[in-house]
Every structure is written in structure tokens, then in C-alpha cells.
Amino acid sequence: MTAKKTSPTLAQDRKSGRGRPRAFDADAAVDTAMTLFHRRGYDAVGVAELAEAIGVNPPSLYAAFGSKKGLFERALERYQESGGGFVARTLAEEGNLAELIGRVFLRAAETYSAADSLPGCLVLDSTRNCSDPEIRAVTDALRAEGREHIRRRIAREFPRAAEVLTDYVLVTLSGLSAAARDGMDPAALRRSAQIAADGFAAQLGGKG
Known part of the structure; x- marks a missing residue:
């Protein structure tokens, strides 16, 4: 079995106590992003605001979702799966x-x-x-x-x-x-x- 690798950014966040928390909840992060995008529209929501609302720093957000676009696509999927x-x-x-x-x-x-x-x-x-x-x-x-x-x-x-x-x-x-x-x-x-x-x-x- 190969040990799962942790990105340097996320490892540093955990050690320093900044950014992504230990019990990071990706589903909750997507729900938070969906709410922001729904309320204000894609352009009006910045990466820094998304990261702060989710409880990570921007590098950790990119590590988790690839990009703001990637997070938006996840939010759209969640929206379609729900109401x-x-x-x-x-x-x-x-x-x-x-x-x-x-x-x-x-x-x-x-x-x-x-x-x-x-x-x-x-x-x-x-x-x-x-x-x-x-x-x-x-x-x-x-x-x-x-x-x-x-x-x-x-x-x-x-x-x-x-x-x-x-x-x-x-x-x-x-x-x-x-x-x-x-x-x-x-x-x-x-x-x-x-x-x-x-x-x-x-x-x-x-x-x-």
C-alpha cells in the first residue's frame, strides 16, 4: 500500500494552524461556495472571499478544488443534485x-x-x-x-x-x-x- 501524499501547502497549513482545518469538510465548502455564487454571481465573488468563508487560505482552496472555476462547477453540480x-x-x-x-x-x-x-x-x-x-x-x-x-x-x-x-x-x-x-x-x-x-x-x- 502506498502512503497518501499531502501537498506542502496543506501540510504547512496544518502545522501553522492556518488555512484548511484538520477536519476540512469538502461538502460544506461546496455548500458555502454555492450560497455565495447564488447570492452575488460568479464575477462578484473573489477567491480570497471564498477562502475566508470556507476557512482555508487561497493556496489550500486551489489544492482542494483546482481553481475558482472548479469550485463553481462543483457548486453547480450540488445545486442540480438538490433543489x-x-x-x-x-x-x-x-x-x-x-x-x-x-x-x-x-x-x-x-x-x-x-x-x-x-x-x-x-x-x-x-x-x-x-x-x-x-x-x-x-x-x-x-x-x-x-x-x-x-x-x-x-x-x-x-x-x-x-x-x-x-x-x-x-x-x-x-x-x-x-x-x-x-x-x-x-x-x-x-x-x-x-x-x-x-x-x-x-x-x-x-x-x-
């Missing part, structure tokens, strides 16, 4: 298309305005004004993946209208996220989601 992945999970449920999309809209309103979480969607909002094209590409890819997932489900019942109906769904989700971030009352957000769901169902008449 942020509700769209794919909802579309996998039983029900016709109108029922499923209605649930998506209502769950979006609930998720984006939940009292125990930050408003809006991390994927949709965290890189909206980002100056780094590599980071924008990360969330662009997630949005494209989500769009295709929605389009495929719509196409199962309404293939000829799949593109325009997918656009309807994405515009609605983006609007609900933006409204939540702007502080719309959760009850009002849910009412808007229901109106959007009714509108989507109405659009299905005569399509196929």
Missing part, C-alpha cells in the same frame, strides 16, 4: 404534458422563492453578466442540456410544436427566476406560475 434539478425530476413523473409542465412552473415558483433558500436559479442567474467566456460556457452548456431535455419530452406528444413550446417553457422559467430575485411575493409568483401553466395547456389545443 435545482426539479425540472428533470418533474418531467420523469407520470402525467400528460400539460400536467407535467404545470408542475414544473409551480415547482419553479416554490423553489425560486423558498424561505430557506436564496431567490432565483443559480444556473440561470449566476453568470448573467459574467466577463469570463469559459465560465459562461459552463452555464450555457447546462441551459442547453436542460432545453434539450424539455424539448424531447414535449416532442413525445407534440413533435411539430416542440421548439416553440420549449421556448415558452424557458421564457417562463427565466421570468419566474428573475421575479423571485426581484423580491416578488411567493404567493404572487405561484399565481403567475399557474397562469403560465394554463397558458401552456391552452397552446396544446390543435397541436400534434
Whole structure:
């Protein structure tokens, strides 16, 4: 068996009592980073702030996650695994298309305005004004993946209208996220989601 090597930086941190603590919790670090990125956006959160919030020094943060981008990608994964992945999970449920999309809209309103979480969607909002094209590409890819997932489900019942109906769904989700971030009352957000769901169902008449 080969002994696990410890990087010089982390070893020095442990000896000096600085930076990464002995019981470093990577999952907790990712949760902390996810909160910061969600609250303020990728560009506004610096490495020094991330390191301080997590309880490490910047070299230790790089040792643990590779880069700020690497930590952001981990945060996005965590978000999708938790509340942020509700769209794919909802579309996998039983029900016709109108029922499923209605649930998506209502769950979006609930998720984006939940009292125990930050408003809006991390994927949709965290890189909206980002100056780094590599980071924008990360969330662009997630949005494209989500769009295709929605389009495929719509196409199962309404293939000829799949593109325009997918656009309807994405515009609605983006609007609900933006409204939540702007502080719309959760009850009002849910009412808007229901109106959007009714509108989507109405659009299905005569399509196929």
C-alpha cells in the first residue's frame, strides 16, 4: 500500500494552524461556495472571499478544488443534485404534458422563492453578466442540456410544436427566476406560475 501524499501547502497549513482545518469538510465548502455564487454571481465573488468563508487560505482552496472555476462547477453540480434539478425530476413523473409542465412552473415558483433558500436559479442567474467566456460556457452548456431535455419530452406528444413550446417553457422559467430575485411575493409568483401553466395547456389545443 502506498502512503497518501499531502501537498506542502496543506501540510504547512496544518502545522501553522492556518488555512484548511484538520477536519476540512469538502461538502460544506461546496455548500458555502454555492450560497455565495447564488447570492452575488460568479464575477462578484473573489477567491480570497471564498477562502475566508470556507476557512482555508487561497493556496489550500486551489489544492482542494483546482481553481475558482472548479469550485463553481462543483457548486453547480450540488445545486442540480438538490433543489435545482426539479425540472428533470418533474418531467420523469407520470402525467400528460400539460400536467407535467404545470408542475414544473409551480415547482419553479416554490423553489425560486423558498424561505430557506436564496431567490432565483443559480444556473440561470449566476453568470448573467459574467466577463469570463469559459465560465459562461459552463452555464450555457447546462441551459442547453436542460432545453434539450424539455424539448424531447414535449416532442413525445407534440413533435411539430416542440421548439416553440420549449421556448415558452424557458421564457417562463427565466421570468419566474428573475421575479423571485426581484423580491416578488411567493404567493404572487405561484399565481403567475399557474397562469403560465394554463397558458401552456391552452397552446396544446390543435397541436400534434
